[in-house]
Each structure stands twice: as structure tokens, then as C-alpha cells.
Amino acid sequence: MSTVCKAIDLLGWLSEQRAEIGLAEFQRLTGRDKATTYRYLCALEESGLLEQNPDSRAYRMGPAVLRLAHVRETTVPRRAGAEQVLMQLADATSELAHASILQGSTLIPLADHCSTRHSARVVLSEPELPLHATASGLAVLAYADPALVKMAEKKIKRYTDNTTISKKALHEKLQSVRDIGFGVADQSYEEGVYGIGVPLFDPSNAVAGAVAVASVATRINEQKIIAIKQELIAAARLITHSWGGVVPDALDHLWCSSSTSLSSESNSLRESMA
Amino acid sequence: MSTVCKAIDLLGWLSEQRAEIGLAEFQRLTGRDKATTYRYLCALEESGLLEQNPDSRAYRMGPAVLRLAHVRETTVPRRAGAEQVLMQLADATSELAHASILQGSTLIPLADHCSTRHSARVVLSEPELPLHATASGLAVLAYADPALVKMAEKKIKRYTDNTTISKKALHEKLQSVRDIGFGVADQSYEEGVYGIGVPLFDPSNAVAGAVAVASVATRINEQKIIAIKQELIAAARLITHSWGGVVPDALDHLWCSSSTSLSSESNSLRESMA
DNA sequence: ACGTACTGTTTCATTAAATGAACCGATGTT
DNA sequence: AACATCGGTTCATTTAATGAAACAGTACGT
DSSP, rough: HHHHHHHHGGGGOOOSSOOOOOOHHHHHOOOHHHHHHHHHEEEEHTTTEEEEEEOOOEEETTTOOOOOHHHHHHHHHHHHHHHHHHHHHHHHHHHHEEEEEEEEEEEEEEEEEEEEOOOSOOOOOSSSSTTTTSSHHHHHTTTSOOHHHHHHHHHHHOTTTTOSSSHHHHHHHHHHHHHHHHHHEEESTTEEEEEEEEEOTTSSSSOOOOOOOOEEEGOHHHHHHHHHHHHHHHHHHHHHHTTOOOOEEEEEEEEHHHHHOOOSOOOOHHHHHO | OHHHHHHGGGGOOOSOOOOOHHHHHHHHHHHHHHHHHHHHHHHHHHHHEEEEEETTTEEEOTTTHHHHHHHHHHHSHHHHHHHHHHHHHHHHHHHHEEEEEEEEEEEEEEEEEOOOSSOOOOOOOOOSSSSTTTTTHHHHHHHHHHHHHHHHHHTTOOOSTTTSSOOOOHHHHHHHHHHHOEEEEEEESSSTEEEEEEEOOOSSSSEEEEEEEEEEEGGGOOOHHHHHHHHHHHHHHHHHHTTOOOHHHHHHHHHHHHHSSSOOSSOOOOOOOO
16 A cells, blocks of 8 residues: 555544544554654645644644535536446346436436346436335435425325325335335336335435436346345445445445345446456 | 655646546646656545546546545534634734625624734624625625625615715725725724725635724724735635635735735734744 | 557666654643 | 653654656557
8 A cells, every 4th residue: 555545544534523633543543653644644734635723733624625625526527426337237237227316305317327138128207206106215215314204295196006105104115225225116106117226325424316226027026136236235335435425334234234145246336346 | 745745736736627637647747757647646546536537547536535525614614714813813913803704695704803902992793794884895795796796785785974885886996806906994884993804715716705804993004004914815815725715816916916015024924834 | 551649557776755663842640 | 750641853774656668558640
């Protein structure tokens, strides 16, 4: 590992909870020599990535990161971070992969990609994804602020025979999403379409959107679902990462344990990262 | 200069205008060896501070900066970046120094600090600073979106005999602010108070607030004004920097040329930076 | 088909920079 | 007074960064 990486890694110890870290604490955290750590801190401070609290002499995040983040936000649209992941996801699952973004209380399609393998396939042409009826929507609601669930309740509407239309049923559904870590929509939005979705997160650890795979319902089976979930986990990790977010611990554990029980083969996304 | 700094400095070449930079271009920009530059880029990419556009193979800002910026935003309030600068500013000028922050269309006091040297001094206790009547407000308006000026026009109100109350006079006043680089309020808000202010900027290069010095009008004179302006420039640079912003070129040149014509002595803020 | 410019590697001798143990001075605690 | 902890510094040693060169592969235009 290069010196540069070792130094930059110090920044990773700072968080919302741990706003400031002193020299001695950094030393303990990293296990590195004190003088070395000190020089790293000085270098980072010189670059503006860190700054020293003049009172406590501890180090906190510096102003330079604000400029860098602004450049990132204005030059790299969230769409870009999702698109090629979706391509791989669509390829790996041979289905329609799509990502959506939560803007206020509406879930808006951001990008999608369709495998060319099947002649019969799902196409996406909605301006908005209903939160209570789609896999993406359920994935979002399950990890969103309770206020958003309230909003979604008000907009409940029947789309198919399978659509969840009672508040109680919706809450049970959301609890099951939290239990298994996936949102599932078995023809609850469109007849003949089976969707599996997972939430995406932003830097504030809030839900920012979802990524999902929509299949033709007659083509789905248990084995296929397992494979799709596996790919979805990898895709969600990549997109969340590209958006500067982190997968919450609870969900992360859920995903980890499910992937061990799932087949460890044919994860094209994970392979492509190496 | 440490390796760490040299590597991190590469990030500084990326901007809103220059979203992506390739290896060869980085090499030209920095004048460093190609292999070295390449190793830097790899290290930054490994840290997530950079990412490579898979299409163009050029490097762009990475997702990690979003997380870092979020930590900065949530753990270091803007107030913290202003406070000690204000202390020094108040000390150096022996007057009341205050910073304000633009929230929507209202300019709200953020922090202030008062020199203890004089017994007669200005105190600040307003919940809001009128844009058309205060030095801070004029400084903000002069560099703000025209829409904000329109809003300010609607809220024009007389405070003293010196208050600018016509739109035409306000526009002329704003032009003079742009010409000299300072907002001046000679008893236009409060009788007996002479204010000089300059705007502050955020990472998007938009006006984010102002920093100003308010003096007892009878104590002010040409030499004192020169000294205050000098100190204000330094203070505004520091606070803007702490907020992740940059002083716009036009204003920067204005300040540079004025500071050469001003006395180069007794700039306590600049000295304290070294 | 050819030349050119680009990215991305690797090799290797040279050199500059990173390293870590010990130390300093200040502050605070028992 | 003794001791611990903290931020920061020093310096001989060593390790890692450096840069020149060479090479592979790709894309573009003549």
C-alpha cells in the first residue's frame, strides 16, 4: 500500500459520530508510528483535507473536501454511476435492470438496461414508480423515514389483483422487506411482471433510490430468484458506493448471510470488480 | 513537499469546467514524470478520491469525496470557521466584526466579535440584516443573483435619513460596490454606525454571506477605512476558504490591486497565517 | 498500411523521502 | 513530587519513491 493511500485512509476514521480525532488517538486507531502519523496529518492539513481545531488541537475534516464534492456533484451525474452497473446486472440476470432515485416523496426512474437474451421482456416507461406496489418502492419504504411511509399510504392505489391496498398489509410487507433485505413485487404493479429490488443510500445514510430487476413472471423460479438477489446485492453495493453512500450495517449483515447461503458462483459483477 | 501532498494536489486540477483529465494531460499539467503521475492516480483511485471513466479512461472526481464532504458539513458548522477569524478581525480593527449567512433571501447574523479596546462600541442584536441598508447586505447583493436584488427591492424600507430607498439609487450603489469591491453603509441602517462589508462565497461560487466591520461613525477616518478594508479582505478570504468557496476572479483582482495601494503593514490576519 | 498519440505496464539504478525510537516541553492527575 | 498523556520534534537508518527507458496495446487520421 502506497504512502499516499495510508495517509488518505486516515480520513476514513472521521465520521459524523467522530468529528475530531487527536494525534494519539489516530496512532492507536491505525497502529502506526506516532511520527509517521503526525506527518500524514500535516500533509493532509496542508492539502486542506484536514484542519486542526485550534482549541482541542484535534483534527477534523477540512474545507477542501467541500470543493471536491462540489466538483463531483456537478460533473458526475448519479446516472453515470448507475448505468454500467445496470448493464452488467441486466446481462448477468438476462432481465430488465433499472435504477430509480427518490426525489422528495416520488420515486423516479433514473436509468435502465435490458438484456437482449429473451425475446419476451419487460420494458419500463413509467414517469414514476408507486412506492407501495413496486419492488423498488417497497425497498425504499422499508428503509425510509416513517414520514415517507405515511405519504405512500395516502397514495395507495390498486394496479392489479395483487396490489397491496391496506395500510396494515403494507406495514407487514415492509417488515418482511426488512427481514429478508429485498423488496418483492409479484405482479402487484403489472400483471405478469415479477420484480425484486433493493434500496440505495446516499452519504447521509438515507435512502436515495433503489435498484431492481423486473422479470417476466412465468420465467421466474426459486433458483432464478436466488441468482437475481445475488447480483442485486453486488449492484446495489456498487451504485451506493458511487453515490458516496454506505449500506447500513443491518442490511449489510442480512445481505452477507444470504449470500453465503446462496450459490457462490456466477456473480459476474463481483468478478468484474477484480 | 511530501508525496502525499503531491498526489492530492492532482485533485486540484479537476474542476466544474474540467471534469476529466487523462494521464498524459496530468503529466503535462504537473510537469512530473509519467510513471510517477500514474502511480499517484492509482493511489487516489484506490482511495476512492478519483475514479476512472471506463469510456474515456480519463480520471474524474471519485465517490469518496461525497462522504468526506458530508462529514465536514455535519460536523463543522460554518460558524466555527468564522468565529476565530472574527476575533482577529475585531482585535485588528478595534471594532465590531460580524459575519452573516444568506439563507434564501434573508441575511442572518452568524457570529460576531467585539474588540474590548473602546468603551463606546457598536453592538449587534438584529435577527436579520436588511439587504439594501447594511454594508453586508450590499456586499451580498452586488455579487448575488439578479433575482435576489429584485426581492430586496420589494423589501426596501427607510431606517435612517441615509437609507437608500429608490431602486435606481440602490442599483447605482450596487455598481459602486462592484467597482470598489466593498459594501459601505454610512449610517444608512443605524445612526452613528459606519459599516464596511465584503461578500463570502460557497463551493458553487455563489454568494453565501458576508463579513463586515461596524464602527462608531465619529471614530472613522480615511486611514482607518483603509486599514479595515485590508483586514476585511484577509478575513473574507479565510472564511470563504473555510466554507469551501473561492473568491471570484473579478473581486480577487479588485482586492489585490487595492491592497497594493493600501498600506502593507499591520495586517494581523495575514501574519497570523504564517 | 503507416505514423502518431495515447494509456498502461514493467524494469532498474539512483535518490529522495518515509520511518521509528527516543526525546522535548506542556498539561494534567494522583 | 512523581507520573502519565498529549502534541510535536530530531536524526540516523532504511525503505520506498522516482524517472528514464522500453514495450504492449489501442485508437485515430493520413
